Amino acid sequence: MEPAVAAPSPPWIEKCPWGASPLARTPCSLTEVMSEELAKELQQQEENAVFPHVSGIDKAILIGEGTETSSDLLLAQMLQMEFDREYDAQLRREEIKLNGDSKVSISFENYRMVHPYEDSESSEDEVDWQDTRHDPYKPDKPSTNPKRGFAGKGKEITTKHDEVTCGRRNTARMENFAPEFQVGDGIGMDLKLSNRVFNELKQHSYSEQRRSARIHEKKEHSTSDQAVDSKTRLLLYKMVNSGLLESINGCISTGKESVVFHANGGSLGDKMVPAECAIKVFKTTLNEFKNRDKYIKDDYRFKDRFSKLNPRKIIRMWAEKEMHNLTRMQKVGISCPSVVLLKKHILVMSFIGQDHVAAPKLKDVQLSNEDMKQAYHQALHMMQQLYTECNLVHADLSAYNMLWHMGKIWLIDVSQSVEPTHPHGLEFLFRDCRNVSQFFQKAGVMDAMSERELFNAVSSLDITADNEGDFLAEIEALEKINEDHVQRHGKRVEYDSDESPVDD
Incomplete structure (x- = not known):
């Protein structure tokens, strides 16, 4: 029997002189490389990297496998879902690139187009990222923080001033800040704040609270140059609804202490209101009245009441004082506006002018x-x-x-x-x-x-x-x-x- 002759090795296989020959590489053509099966496999790997929590069934739904695509609407929805999925994948890559290995990371979750692995029906397992009730780093969990005191021979002594302990305690204390102040701590974030950073954040929170209170106070309880606050508008609406005024036409003049509007008069019971009225609204801001208390606090007619009122009610006293002075002047025949009605800091008088044109x-x-x-x-x-x-x-x-x-x-x-x-x-x-x-x-x-x-x-x-x-x-x-x-x-x-x- 003739010995078997080995087939000649292909030219692309090189023999190794020091050991066994390497495995033969299976040749593949360019067509096979670009085949649809290989593309799907690469796509599947990318999906597993971007959406590790998505099940196979959910992925099939996303891609549209086994779904009837004869409907144009359904096909458009599938294409849009595919586009959103690719957009989310790009966001995920950017997020990983920016965060790196940092413990404090940023999230583009609010910018995602679809959330295929979230179940909106069940809320038992949903946890807000700011909810720290189950945070393992809360100070009420003694296992998270090292025990303080002497732990034994050859071991370090941990005190309440330990950097890790103080940092985690400061993070938990941020929950006591104002609700509008976003602290940014959440589950799975071992965030530790130094005392200096915590004190600066605390001071900033107090400053924001005071600024917000000032803005709210100015918005709700003050008048601007040609506008009135909500309470003043309500009083003016009641005057129109009661028939005292037919309409309020607009602003005549503005001053340091008051704003004057023109209005068409109506009727006040059996008393006829002038056809044209002037509404003097005293500004409820206190800036212009700080240096003018000398006109009223030493007036014996209002002295006893002045000391018992808060600064905002003193402004109503200004309107009352002008009403009394106008009434006294009108009785002796001095040419001045006649008083129609006084309501808190709003004084309705006769209009000095004609046809909506002030004198x-x-x-x-x-x-x-x-x-x-x-x-x-x-x-x-x-x-x-x-x-x-x-x-x-x-x-x-x-x-x-x-x-x-x-x-x-x-x-x-x-x-x-x-x-x-x-x-x-x-x-x-x-x-x-x-x-x-x-x-x-x-x-x-x-x-x-x-x-x-x-x-x-x-x-x-x-x-x-x-x-x-x-x-x-x-x-x-x-x-x-x-x-x-x-x-x-x-x-x-x-x-x-x-x-x-x-x-x-």
């Missing part, structure tokens, strides 16, 4: 020499009436608070007006006289008196002084006499022309 301020109106002279004498007469008959001092009288309507002057804005016996009443009167005198002198009125002459003409006091400093010194002396009399007798006095106090 111009004396500062802005252009008058002839004769009309300006007539306006000066009207202002002088009104100041005398206000002082002698109403027993009031305007305390903020100027060309900005005098309107020119129907050929005469109208006084407005009397919320700060006080009585002459006020501790600073005569000083306020002298300031009003200076504003009025300077305005009409600049307007070219030849008969306009100086501020000292006008002060004596209005108050009937014969104060003789060569300069303004001595004049003010005598005014302060009179006010001091009045205050001393109040402290001794408990009642105020009236100023007589001989500069001596006279009992009421």
Whole structure:
């Protein structure tokens, strides 16, 4: 028998001179490499890496295996699902790339398009990532933190100041922060915060709480330049619904302390409301009232109530004070708005103007020499009436608070007006006289008196002084006499022309 002759080795197999020949490599063509089976196998490996928790059945549903695809809608849904799955796979790769081996990692979970391995029907096994009830690193689990104290010979001593113990305890204490402050701790995250980081986060949380409270306070309880808060709007709606006002048309003017709106009047029971009304809404912000309490806290009509009210209710007292002053002025015939209704910090008055157009301020109106002279004498007469008959001092009288309507002057804005016996009443009167005198002198009125002459003409006091400093010194002396009399007798006095106090 002839010995078997070994078949010649293929040319691609090289013989190894030091050992056994290597295994033969099975040749494959390019067609087999690009075959659909190999592509599916690679795709399956990628899916297992991206979605390790997805079962085979769920994957078949995702891919659409064994599903009827004759419907265009179903085919479109399958294509969209495939696109979303590829998008989530890309997110997963980016997430792994960014996180690396870091213990504190970021998650793109909120940006995922589909969640094939989550069951929305069952909520027993669902755990919020911020829920730390089952967190193994909570301090109430003694097994997670090393025991403190001496553990035996040759072992380290663990105290309450241990870095790991403090870090985990600080992480758990972050649960006591404000609900709006996202702490970012969750299950499976062994997050440890140093004392310095924890204290900075705590201080930041308190700062955010105070800032949020300030924003809420300003939004809910304050008025802006041409807007009102929700409570003020409710009061205005009630006035319209009750028939007191037919409509509220818009803002007329804004000031430091109030906003004035125009409205069409209705009826108040048997009393007819003017056809056109002005609604004065006192701003409920306290910034402009901090330096103006001297006008009301020393006014004996409101002094007892002023000390018992909180700052926000004092603003309502301003509206009440203007109502009383306007009523007192109207009784003696001074041209001023008539009061219709007072509701908290909203004062409804008659409108000085016509056809929704407010009367111009004396500062802005252009008058002839004769009309300006007539306006000066009207202002002088009104100041005398206000002082002698109403027993009031305007305390903020100027060309900005005098309107020119129907050929005469109208006084407005009397919320700060006080009585002459006020501790600073005569000083306020002298300031009003200076504003009025300077305005009409600049307007070219030849008969306009100086501020000292006008002060004596209005108050009937014969104060003789060569300069303004001595004049003010005598005014302060009179006010001091009045205050001393109040402290001794408990009642105020009236100023007589001989500069001596006279009992009421």
